[in-house]
Amino acid sequence: MSDNAARRLSRMFYRISIAIEAGKDHLSDLDGAIGDADHGITMSLGFMAVNAELAKLNLDDTLPSEVFAVAASAFLDAVGASTGPLYATAFRRAAQALKKDECLSPADQAAIVEAMTTGIKERGKGQRGDKTMLDAWVPATEAAVNARARAAGGPEMWNAILEAAEAGANSTRSMVAARGRAARLGERSLGHMDPGAASAVIILRAMKDTFDEGEREKPGPH
Amino acid sequence: MTVKTLSARKNGTARAEAGTEPIPLRYGDDPYVWACWLYYEDHMTQGDIAEIMGISRATVNSYLADARARGIVNISLEPSRLSSLSIAQELKRHFGLHDCLVVPSDDNTRPLIDRLGGAAAQALAKLLKSGDTLAVAWGRTVLAIAEQASVPGLQDVTVVQVTGGTAANFAYTPELCASAIAGAIKARLVNITAPAVVSTAEIRDMLLREPLIESQFDALAKANKALFGISSLRPNSTIHTSGFFESVSLQQYLARNAVGVVAGRFIDGQGNPVAGPLDDRTIGISLDMLKTIKLRIAVAGGFDKVPAILAALRGGYVNVLITDAATGRGILNADGVTELDQKLSQRPKIDHRATLPSNFRTHIKKFLNDPDDVVEEMLDGVVKAHAAYLRPIKGSHRALVARTGPRPGKVGLVVGGGTGHEPCFLGYVGKGLADAVAVGNIFSSPPPGTIFQCANAASGGQGVLFVYGNYAGDVMNFDMAAEMAAEHNIEVRTVVTTDDIASSPLEDKEGRRGVAGNFFMFKIAGAACDRGSSLDACEAATRKANARTFTMGVALEPCSMPQTRRQNFEIGPDDIEIGMGIHGERGVIRDKMMTADEITDRVMDRIFSEMKAAPGDRVAVLVNSFGATPLMELYILFRRVEQRLSAKDIKIEANWVGHYCTSLDMVGASISVLHLDNELTELLHHPCDTAVLRIG
Numbered sequence: 001m002s003d004n005a006a007r008r009l010s011r012m013f014y015r016i017s018i019a020i021e022a023g024k025d026h027l028s029d030l031d032g033a034i035g036d037a038d039h040g041i042t043m044s045l046g047f048m049a050v051n052a053e054l055a056k057l058n059l060d061d062t063l064p065s066e067v068f069a070v071a072a073s074a075f076l077d078a079v080g081a082s083t084g085p086l087y088a089t090a091f092r093r094a095a096q097a098l099k100k101d102e103c104l105s106p107a108d109q110a111a112i113v114e115a116m117t118t119g120i121k122e123r124g125k126g127q128r129g130d131k132t133m134l135d136a137w138v139p140a141t142e143a144a145v146n147a148r149a150r151a152a153g154g155p156e157m158w159n160a161i162l163e164a165a166e167a168g169a170n171s172t173r174s175m176v177a178a179r180g181r182a183a184r185l186g187e188r189s190l191g192h193m194d195p196g197a198a199s200a201v202i203i204l205r206a207m208k209d210t211f212d213e214g215e216r217e218k219p220g221p222h
Numbered sequence: 223m224t225v226k227t228l229s230a231r232k233n234g235t236a237r238a239e240a241g242t243e244p245i246p247l248r249y250g251d252d253p254y255v256w257a258c259w260l261y262y263e264d265h266m267t268q269g270d271i272a273e274i275m276g277i278s279r280a281t282v283n284s285y286l287a288d289a290r291a292r293g294i295v296n297i298s299l300e301p302s303r304l305s306s307l308s309i310a311q312e313l314k315r316h317f318g319l320h321d322c323l324v325v326p327s328d329d330n331t332r333p334l335i336d337r338l339g340g341a342a343a344q345a346l347a348k349l350l351k352s353g354d355t356l357a358v359a360w361g362r363t364v365l366a367i368a369e370q371a372s373v374p375g376l377q378d379v380t381v382v383q384v385t386g387g388t389a390a391n392f393a394y395t396p397e398l399c400a401s402a403i404a405g406a407i408k409a410r411l412v413n414i415t416a417p418a419v420v421s422t423a424e425i426r427d428m429l430l431r432e433p434l435i436e437s438q439f440d441a442l443a444k445a446n447k448a449l450f451g452i453s454s455l456r457p458n459s460t461i462h463t464s465g466f467f468e469s470v471s472l473q474q475y476l477a478r479n480a481v482g483v484v485a486g487r488f489i490d491g492q493g494n495p496v497a498g499p500l501d502d503r504t505i506g507i508s509l510d511m512l513k514t515i516k517l518r519i520a521v522a523g524g525f526d527k528v529p530a531i532l533a534a535l536r537g538g539y540v541n542v543l544i545t546d547a548a549t550g551r552g553i554l555n556a557d558g559v560t561e562l563d564q565k566l567s568q569r570p571k572i573d574h575r576a577t578l579p580s581n582f583r584t585h586i587k588k589f590l591n592d593p594d595d596v597v598e599e600m601l602d603g604v605v606k607a608h609a610a611y612l613r614p615i616k617g618s619h620r621a622l623v624a625r626t627g628p629r630p631g632k633v634g635l636v637v638g639g640g641t642g643h644e645p646c647f648l649g650y651v652g653k654g655l656a657d658a659v660a661v662g663n664i665f666s667s668p669p670p671g672t673i674f675q676c677a678n679a680a681s682g683g684q685g686v687l688f689v690y691g692n693y694a695g696d697v698m699n700f701d702m703a704a705e706m707a708a709e710h711n712i713e714v715r716t717v718v719t720t721d722d723i724a725s726s727p728l729e730d731k732e733g734r735r736g737v738a739g740n741f742f743m744f745k746i747a748g749a750a751c752d753r754g755s756s757l758d759a760c761e762a763a764t765r766k767a768n769a770r771t772f773t774m775g776v777a778l779e780p781c782s783m784p785q786t787r788r789q790n791f792e793i794g795p796d797d798i799e800i801g802m803g804i805h806g807e808r809g810v811i812r813d814k815m816m817t818a819d820e821i822t823d824r825v826m827d828r829i830f831s832e833m834k835a836a837p838g839d840r841v842a843v844l845v846n847s848f849g850a851t852p853l854m855e856l857y858i859l860f861r862r863v864e865q866r867l868s869a870k871d872i873k874i875e876a877n878w879v880g881h882y883c884t885s886l887d888m889v890g891a892s893i894s895v896l897h898l899d900n901e902l903t904e905l906l907h908h909p910c911d912t913a914v915l916r917i918g
Contacts, residue, residue: 007558014559017315028786038665041785045663052318055557056536058492081640081666082695085702123698 005104006062010054012210013071017047019206020199027202030195039195042081049078064102068095068112083196086120086133093119106154109211110144113161113204117141128168131175133196139164140204154215158208165204169197253277257285258295302326302547309550313543316559320517320541327547334523334546339366342449342521342544343406349447349517349542350407352377357384357442357507358403359450359485360396362460363521367449368402379409382442384450385486385506386418390465403449412441416505418486419467423502430505442507448515452522452540453483454530471499482530484520484539485512491529493537512539514617519544528552586782586789586887596784597641597663604648608913611652612659615679620661620672622648623679626911627657633751633760634658634680635687637744638673639696640665642781643804645914646740646883647690654910654917655748656689660703664783664886665805667695673703677712685713685757689747689764691736691804692718715757717764719743721771721894723832724801724811737804738846738883739771739894742906745915749908767902772833774825775892777802777848778815781885800824802892804848804885818855822862825893830870833897837871842896842906845879848888853880859891875903882914 020027020043027040053074054067068091076088097115101108117137121127128138143164147157172194249256253275260271261282268286272279289295303326310324325341342363350356350373358364358381383400397413404411415438416429429435453461455476461467461483480488480496486506488496495509512518518539522531523546532553534540545553591599601619605612615621628634637647638660648659658676662668677686686707690696697718704714720731721739736743746767750760777799780789790806793799798821800811816824835841845860847853856879867874875898883892898906909918 010558014316021315025786028783038663038783041783042663042666048315048318051316055317056493056538059558076669077671078669079666080662080669080672080695080699082693082698084667084669084695085698124694 004060005064005102006057006059006067008104008210008214009064009067010057010059012207013047013050013054013067015206015210016203017044017051019202020044020047023199023202027195027199030193030198038081039083039199042079042083043199046075046079046083046087049074063098064104064108065095065098068092068098082124085123089119089123090116091119093122104211104214106152106157106211107148109154109207110148110157113137113144113207114141129175131172131177131194131197133194133200135172135175135194136165136168136197136200136204139168140200155212158211162201162204162208165201169193169201172197252294254285254289254292254294257282258289261286262295306547306550309547309554312554312559313545313550316554316557317535317540317543319535319543322542322550323544324550325523325544325546335362335366336370338363338521338523338544338546339368340370342367342519343371345519345542345544346371346407346449347373349519350376350379352379354447355380355382355441355445356403356407356409357382357445357448357450357512357515358400359384359448360394360399361451361453362394363451364399364449365394365402367521368399368406371403371406373407376407376409379407380412380441380444381407381409382412382438382445383414384442384448384512385504386414386416386420388418388466392464412438414438414442414505418504418506419500420503420505426503426505435505443511445515447517447519448485448512449519449521450485452520452527452530452534454524454527455480455482455488456526459526467500474498475500481533482527484509484534484537487512489530489533489537489539491533491536493533493535493539509537509539517542521545523549525549525552528556532556585787588782588784588787588887590784593785593787597661600641600644601661608648611911611913612648615658615675618672618675620668621658621675621679622651622661623658623676624651624653624656624912626653627651627655628680628682630682631684632682632754633684633687633757634677634682635689635744635747635751635760636660636673636676636680637689637740638662638668638676638700639690639693640667640805642886643883645881646738647744649914650741650744650748650912652910652912654752654908655912655915656744657751662699664785667693667699670699670702670706673700674706674710677703677707677714678710681707681712685715687747687751687757687760687764688714688716689719689740689743690716691740692720692733693735693805713757715761717743717747717761717768719768719771721768721773722775722801722803723772723828724774725803728832735803737773737775737894738844738892739768739773739896741844741846741878741882741915742771742842742894742896743767745910746902746905748910749905752908752910753905763901763905766899767896767905770833770897770899770902771894772829772897773892773894774800774828775802775804775848775890776800776821776825777806777885777888777890779850779889781806781849781888783886799890802848802885802888802890804883804892806885806888818858819862822859822893823866826863826866829893829895830866833895835870835872835897838873840873840875840898840903841867842898843867843874843877844882844892844894844896845877846882846892846894847880847884848890848892849881849884850887850889851891856880856891859893863893863895876906878915 024040024044031039050071053070072088072091076084093115094112097111126132126134140161143160147160260266268282272282306324306326310322314322323345325337381404383396385396387397388395416435420426475488475498478496479490481491487509490496519542520540521544612622615623634657636658637656639647640662642664650656651659657680660668660673660676688700707714719736719740720734722735722737725735726733747764750763780791782789796815845856860879
């Protein structure tokens with residue numbers, strides 16, 4: 001069986017699902033501090049559904065953009081909630097971005113991160129500093145765009161992305177929530193990391209691991 | 223006390239001075255090692271160990287847990303069992319299965335088919351419940367299950383054969399398999415008394431119209447569980463050797479890339495049905511019908527079957543898989559999951575015990591079967607209990623429509639939200655109230671597709687009104703659904719309810735959340751729609767109700783999620799949370815416990831500060847339990863609400879006291895007041911008939 005781009009993406013979603021599942025209780029506890037304690041459950045449900053739908057695809061003749069499109073509708077149908085529309089829109093935008101170039105080069109990987117962030121921004125009408133998942137996604141995108149501009153290699157780019165996302169998620173501790181249910185808590189949301197930002201870091205780390213692995217296994221330069 | 227001392231002594235005399243003796247030398251200075259030795263080597267109970275060590279039982283318990291975390295104690299599973307468990311877990315995750323059982327690859331002293339049969343027999347004992355209808359297919363594996371199955375104590379179980387019969391002279395014919403399973407579990411047996419494959423399509427159609435066979439298919443349609451094997455199409459497979467299918471036809475299916483057979487039907491590598499000459503001549507369950515059965519148990523193993531099983535999984539025909547370790551690993555590899563073991567070892571171990579107080583993880587007792595099924599099982603119950611008022615749209619329990627609601631020329635009212643608030647929202651579906659309800663997961667908005675189905679079902683050509691609480695998730699999903707409705711030429715207007723006055727200051731009224739006051743907004747909106755008002759007028763009346771409804775809640779104890787059975791926030795023994803929402807989100811102010819009247823006064827003072835009611839004005843009052851607070855206490859609250867209102871000469875036009883919008887098992891209550899005017903009073907009294915509210 002050949003290892004193609006769609007298969008790598010499917011493996012990426014698989015890794016995300018495992019990582020989210022492992023962090024499920026932690027995410028729900030973070031959410032319990034400032035929300036309704038279901039973030040871990042919701043995210044895990046969503047990515048399980050994505051896996052189940054991707055398993056039904058014939059990955060040998062599926063395009064990477066199609067993998068993202070299937071993931072979008074599977075995630076949305078499974079969870080609803082607020083993460084449903086946000087990540088579904090993110091995956092849909094990533095699918096659109098990939099249609100231009102389906103080879104999953106480091107530039108394409110940067111485009112995925114960028115498009116996902118755009119989707120989340122659009123759907124949630126939010127911005128950096130609102131104490132949401134965007135506080136991880138926006139810096140991650142900036143790092144990706146910078147890396148692309150200086151034509152950095154995949155591993156270097158992903159190190160920068162993850163570092164930026166982690167710093168961003170940590171910065172939510174000192175923020176007062178402006179969106180989502182936590183917004184009603186006022187200054188009582190201070191001191192807690194936003195669960196959406198925490199899960200964004202988990203997702204980005206799993207993406208990094210998948211693409212780094214692809215880098216190691218690559219036979220030679222394209 | 224003497225009894226305790228005795229029990230502590232029965233394991234040895236050296237520990238006579240219970241609780242006073244320092245740690246014996248041999249354990250070093252480590253109480254963890256001491257506790258572990260007593261527990262794992264001396265096999266003492268935790269109570270006895272507590273006695274000896276002079277510490278509490280809870281401390282012993284945490285010593286033992288920490289000892290595992292610190293690696294003082296290692297518990298290992300026998301490797302072949304561990305590997306089959308990991309494979310089962312990966313299969314379950316990868317294909318989104320309901321459950322998966324993998325038989326270890328052992329020394330092969332017993333044939334695989336017997337081992338699968340034994341495992342499936344055990345699984346059946348767990349999965350079958352009284353009152354089930356089990357559809358049973360044919361094959362060697364199914365017969366092996368029947369030979370080993372025994373499920374005592376079941377009542378009213380029916381076994382239905384999934385295909386017609388055959389004259390072939392092998393031991394595992396459809397009729398024999400069904401009857402063997404029925405015998406083993408002492409179930410009533412319904413055979414399909416027609417041949418599995420007949421000579422022409424006309425004969426099949428004639429037979430299907432026969433009342434007897436029709437009644438047998440009716441029984442099959444009632445199946446909620448199915449048991450079947452998966453056959454490969456390799457040259458030596460059962461399919462070829464049994465003579466069940468004509469070999470000429472078989473070649474035609476193979477030519478069209480069929481890789482397997484499920485319940486007598488051919489599928490390709492992606493699980494799609496493969497059309498062929500036998501389709502119109504087959505009497506038996508169709509693949510579509512199979513998919514509607516809730517629990518679909520496939521039992522299959524052997525390396526030659528990997529492509530067929532993978533196809534059946536991809537096609538979604540299976541949601542419980544019973545197989546063996548080698549086959550399971552093969553399926554995962556064939557689907558590109560190659561790094562199984564590596565991934566499992568990479569799985570991060572997260573230990574949060576240190577950061578959480580020890581009393582945080584208290585498991586709450588609940589009436590549950592599988593925590594993942596709570597919403598589905600609740601909806602099964604709702605659909606049956608309230609069948610007079612509502613029915614599923616297109617078979618989905620997540621989208622329910624009123625039986626006597628939608629009609630041409632009427633504005634349709636769609637409500638919805640997460641579950642955990644029962645009787646909100648589905649209890650308000652019926653004549654004169656909501657036309658359809660979209661149901662999400664616990665405390666989570668339903669997805670756009672579900673909401674759109676409701677809009678479509680509720681539409682009477684005059685537009686549809688969405689009314690739901692103001693939460694970021696609900697707003698996004700309902701907005702996406704409204705976009706979908708617009709594409710289908712259904713005009714949608716939305717009123718987002720914001721009655722929770724504690725959730726934001728008055729300047730940010732639109733940012734407030736919608737809580738129990740939904741009860742009034744739904745009632746007013748439903749009445750306006752039922753009276754045939756225009757979409758504009760319905761929207762305006764609902765907005766007015768929202769602007770004049772004031773709610774505030776108080777929680778005494780947190781609620782707990784069915785999936786975790788843990789309380790989802792902490793509250794001190796003497797604390798209460800004022801301004802609590804309906805999702806167990808924390809309130810806005812935490813205060814010390816006070817009397818019922820003092821609490822009511824705090825709430826009513828806030829309500830009076832916003833509701834500009836003059837003496838002689840009329841209101842409607844709702845005193846609502848968050849789930850665990852009993853009626854007794856609600857009446858005590860209502861008593862004080864009435865005193866405060868009458869002191870201001872405000873008349874209560876109507877009131878409701880009880881469970882109207884809950885938050886799982888939270889202890890607490892909310893008070894809602896609707897400031898009426900003439901229009902709202904009329905709409906409030908307009909007749910309605912739903913499971914929870916009946917007027918007129």
